[in-house]
Amino acid sequence: MSKKESLATKRARERGYFDKGPDWYCEFRYENCTGDFEPEEGVHRRDPSSVLLIDGVYYTWYSKSYGAHVGFGTGDLDAKVFPWDYTEIWYATSTDAVKWKEEGIAVGRGPKGSYDERSVFTPEILHHDGMFYLVYQCVENPYVNRVKETISMAIADNPHGPWKKVDGPILQPSTNGVWKGDVDNRFLVEEQGDFDSHKTHDPVLFYFNDKYYLYYKGERMGEQMYMGGRETKWGVAISDQPEGPYVKSEYNPISNSGHETLLWQYKGGMAGLLCTDGMERNTMQYAKDGINFEIMGGIKGTPEAAGPFRTPNTDDRPLAGVEWGLTHNVHCKWNYIMRFKADENTKRPYVTKTMYE
Numbered sequence: 001m002s003k004k005e006s007l008a009t010k011r012a013r014e015r016g017y018f019d020k021g022p023d024w025y026c027e028f029r030y031e032n033c034t035g036d037f038e039p040e041e042g043v044h045r046r047d048p049s050s051v052l053l054i055d056g057v058y059y060t061w062y063s064k065s066y067g068a069h070v071g072f073g074t075g076d077l078d079a080k081v082f083p084w085d086y087t088e089i090w091y092a093t094s095t096d097a098v099k100w101k102e103e104g105i106a107v108g109r110g111p112k113g114s115y116d117e118r119s120v121f122t123p124e125i126l127h128h129d130g131m132f133y134l135v136y137q138c139v140e141n142p143y144v145n146r147v148k149e150t151i152s153m154a155i156a157d158n159p160h161g162p163w164k165k166v167d168g169p170i171l172q173p174s175t176n177g178v179w180k181g182d183v184d185n186r187f188l189v190e191e192q193g194d195f196d197s198h199k200t201h202d203p204v205l206f207y208f209n210d211k212y213y214l215y216y217k218g219e220r221m222g223e224q225m226y227m228g229g230r231e232t233k234w235g236v237a238i239s240d241q242p243e244g245p246y247v248k249s250e251y252n253p254i255s256n257s258g259h260e261t262l263l264w265q266y267k268g269g270m271a272g273l274l275c276t277d278g279m280e281r282n283t284m285q286y287a288k289d290g291i292n293f294e295i296m297g298g299i300k301g302t303p304e305a306a307g308p309f310r311t312p313n314t315d316d317r318p319l320a321g322v323e324w325g326l327t328h329n330v331h332c333k334w335n336y337i338m339r340f341k342a343d344e345n346t347k348r349p350y351v352t353k354t355m356y357e
């Protein structure tokens with residue numbers, strides 16, 4: 001027994017690092033899909049939704065755009081700025097979740113002057129009571145640094161559509177930030193406002209405790225960098241009806257870290273995997289009330305913008321709801337959708353199994 005306790009040991013003891021077992025620990029394996037999800041020159045496919053299994057067929061929805069992008073500040077307000085600019089929501093089907101067939105557009109961009117004129121992207125899907133709810137983020141025209149990004153919804157009674165847009169948007173950034181000057185610079189502010197004063201992104205919708213919980217990522221005007229990197233956090237907005245009105249939780253932000261949302265239901269609560277940004281990135285978290293999240297595990301190699309398979313067996317064990325699904329590879333010229341799998345054999349030391357052993 002040590003005579004003195006180091007700061008690291010004290011911190012681990014106080015935070016319970018060694019009191020919890022590896023129930024929430026895994027390593028993620030990755031594999032390319034085949035068929036229409038093979039990488040394609042000149043096309044971006046990214047941000048896959050959760051995967052649904054309907055009558056023996058797997059479905060996913062995703063952002064699709066064409067051609068190269070040039071970034072902000074070219075002086076051409078029509079130029080494509082990001083891979084997710086001029087994007088529409090497409091969907092694909094599969095019988096084995098490996099080989100995918102692209103079926104076509106699910107939700108397109110809105111008419112001139114609308115809040116969703118420029119781009120609709122990062123879809124998520126909820127199948128509840130026989131209805132399908134697609135939630136997604138929207139950009140108006142022009143797409144500039146200071147543009148505010150919103151969230152909207154389309155509803156169908158069949159995964160093949162037709163999709164009917166609600167009278168959106170259903171969620172918008174808070175209005176309490178104040179830009180400094182008129183230059184199109186997202187970092188110059190008089191007031192930063194709330195954590196979501198600039199962007200509401202990456203929505204995911206659940207039917208939870210007899211209400212609709214719309215989780216999202218917020219970005220703040222005048223975003224800062226911290227010891228954990230970028231200032232991106234999650235919020236939740238709650239409604240009695242799927243189409244809203246959604247009221248932001250008074251507890252927002254409900255995370256201090258994370259990027260694209262990834263959540264699943266587990267034993268009457270909500271589980272989440274935080275990726276990419278903040279001190280608590282690469283952690284599994286759980287909240288019995290869907291709001292007050294506790295760290296349950298620290299992991300590595302987290303899938304980005306992932307859409308897990310929505311298994312009916314989500315209560316089997318903590319990671320059943322994230323056992324496998326789709327993610328994307330955006331660290332390449334043309335973004336493409338791929339598969340992930342949580343390898344839970346890694347809960348024991350020295351196990352070196354590969355993804356499909």
Ligand code: AAL
Binds near residue numbers: 047084201202217260
């Ligand atoms: C990701 C996501 C959203 C952003 C962009 C595309 O970081 O959080 O989807 O808008 O990149």
